Amino acid sequence: MSVQAEAIAPRRRLGRAATKFLANRSAVFGGVLVSVFVLMALLAPVLTSYDPFATSFTSIRKPPSADFWLGTDELGRDIYTRMLYGARASLMAGVVSVAIAVAVGVPFGLLAGFYGGWVDASVSRVTEALLAIPFLILAIALAAFLGPSLTNAMIAIGLSATPIFIRLTRGQTLAVKTEDYVEGARAIGLPNVLIITRYIFPNVLPPIVVQATITIATAIIAEASLSFLGLGQQPPNPSWGSMLNTAKNFMTQAPWMSIFPGGAIFMVVLGFNLLGDGLRDALDPRDH
DSSP: OOHHHHHTHHHHTHHHHHHHHHHOHHHHHHHHHHHHHHHHHHTHHHHOOSOTTOOOTTSTTOOSOSSSTTOBOTTSOBHHHHHHHHHHHHHHHHHHHHHHHHHHHHHHHHHHHHHOHHHHHHHHHHHHHHHTSOHHHHHHHHHHHHOSSHHHHHHHHHHHHHHHHHHHHHHHHHHHTTSHHHHHHHHTTOOHHHHIIIIIHHHHHHHHHHHHHHHHHHHHHHHHHHHHTTSSSOTTSOOHHHHHHHHGGGTTTOTHHHHHHHHHHHHHHHHHHHHHHHHHHHTOGGGO
């Protein structure tokens, strides 16, 4: 097989991977679940006629009813509406945080794995030091340092997840760079930048995609935790984590205030985990 043919082999496997993914019922269910939450977040103004910030002192802590499908909170705000708009913050936090982690971690992992030597040693030591700190503890420390806001929370979560992608990309690069098509590209004199971008990166991308999907679920939980602690989305802006922070004071009087945001976090995290597991099985190179 030629260098060109061997290098484009991953693209030829996409069709079979898609077929295998669609045959996995739990993976499809996870994808549908994630899609539902994404659509709810995007179509929030269409799906509700209430203002997520509007208070009503005649409707404080009302249970679920025909007027308020999921009840109201301590200020009379519609929980269903606030959950729809809160989904925007939670999903954006998950996606943006992982995008930051991928954008920072993947280049360092590629450089460390491809060049080795002092580059690999330096990147690996820093990565190991960061991995020694629990993910959520590091995110809390960074968020506290940067200041309470959703933007800073996303940066903190993204930087905390970066070592995961550095280590994954480095390991995949070490395995791929010994393949025949990479050696062939070196033999014909291609520059290192071209070898990395054309031959190595496309072949390490599938496990990165899988890890990113699973890490989004972790990032959503982290954002909810930071918002619960007052380090994420700030009131009155809705977020599932900040809604839980308020609901903890009314567990007996208004349990619906905590049940629905907590259930939403559970369902969206379940969806991303099932989706990630399905992608991992579909993109497993041993099955192609």
